[in-house]
Amino acid sequence: MDEIVIPSALIQSLRTASRVAVLTGAGISAESGVPTFRDAQSGLWARYRPEELATPGAFKRDPRLVWEWYEWRRNLVTDAKPNLGHRSLVIMETQVPDFTLITQNVDGLHQMAGSKNVIEIHGNMHRSKCSTEGTIFDQPELYEDKPPLCPDCGAYLRPDVVWFGESLPPEALQASWESAQNCDLFLSIGTSALVEPAATLPLLSQENGAEVAEINIQETRLTPHASYFIVGSAAQVLPELVKITWQVDMSAE
Numbered sequence: 001m002d003e004i005v006i007p008s009a010l011i012q013s014l015r016t017a018s019r020v021a022v023l024t025g026a027g028i029s030a031e032s033g034v035p036t037f038r039d040a041q042s043g044l045w046a047r048y049r050p051e052e053l054a055t056p057g058a059f060k061r062d063p064r065l066v067w068e069w070y071e072w073r074r075n076l077v078t079d080a081k082p083n084l085g086h087r088s089l090v091i092m093e094t095q096v097p098d099f100t101l102i103t104q105n106v107d108g109l110h111q112m113a114g115s116k117n118v119i120e121i122h123g124n125m126h127r128s129k130c131s132t133e134g135t136i137f138d139q140p141e142l143y144e145d146k147p148p149l150c151p152d153c154g155a156y157l158r159p160d161v162v163w164f165g166e167s168l169p170p171e172a173l174q175a176s177w178e179s180a181q182n183c184d185l186f187l188s189i190g191t192s193a194l195v196e197p198a199a200t201l202p203l204l205s206q207e208n209g210a211e212v213a214e215i216n217i218q219e220t221r222l223t224p225h226a227s228y229f230i231v232g233s234a235a236q237v238l239p240e241l242v243k244i245t246w247q248v249d250m251s252a253e
């Protein structure tokens, strides 16, 4: 494992911060075996790019194909466990007076790890909703049709996620903006910082005087703007950050 280098100034900022906002992307779930959006898709899905499938047009054209893609992705997560990266953020939440975790991920692994204050700005693929009325249904597996039909109106059910070209849930977006605008420190973890409006959140926090620390295995579009850039995987860097800042040893957790 390469030596993880964490600047002492970042440790000091994290130790003294009253308000910390964190934005996570697919990279934090990579070490739980959940492929990222940038990873090439495998098997039947190898011929599709996620951006082609995660759209209202794709669902309108071929609802069964899109529904089965999400079934495949849900099955990938069924066997996945939160990793040390997810679990380090649970500890961080207990140490920081005002902690907000904003996630772009729809896999539910942060909640499974025990994080409490989670804003799912792109929804959650384990929830389904009526494509016409928006009614939420929590047990999609109860329905054998692909896609299942809404028990109330008969329209197709769809995953309760935000597709490209769709607006984010207003309350989630508002809460994300508020935590970005009021934090002392913003951590961007495991995201390519390409998808808007999530990618703007760290820049918004900087406009209000926050420091931005990025944790990623490679540079991103955010890196040149970040106050700190730590190269490494979330499951390696975050436990190290927690150990140095609060002397919590994740291997004992």
Ligand code: BV8
Residues within 6 Å of the ligand: 024, 025, 026, 027, 028, 030, 031, 036, 037, 038, 039, 054, 104, 105, 106, 122, 161, 162, 163, 164, 165, 166, 167, 168, 189, 190, 191, 192, 193, 194, 195, 196, 197, 198, 215, 216, 217, 218, 220, 232, 233, 234, 235
């Ligand atoms: C909207 C849910 C208003 C579905 C997702 C302004 C400018 C430019 C474009 C736009 C803009 N405004 C709107 C757009 C269009 C679009 C957009 O941003 N397009 C991009 C591609 C340019 N945005 C939208 O459509 C949004 N809607 O703005 O509403 C509106 C309304 C009507 C008309 C127009 C606008 C909606 C966006 C939400 C889309 N839904 N997910 C699903 O999951 O199926 S986005 C989806 O892709 C994910 O949720 C995630 O957000 C994104 C992928 O990003 P990442 O999470 O970063 O994952 P990625 O694979 O890219 O990167 C992984 C990173 O991890 C890499 O950097 C890698 O190096 C790193 N990594 C890997 N392993 C590790 C690691 N890091 C640490 N440790 C490791 N082990």
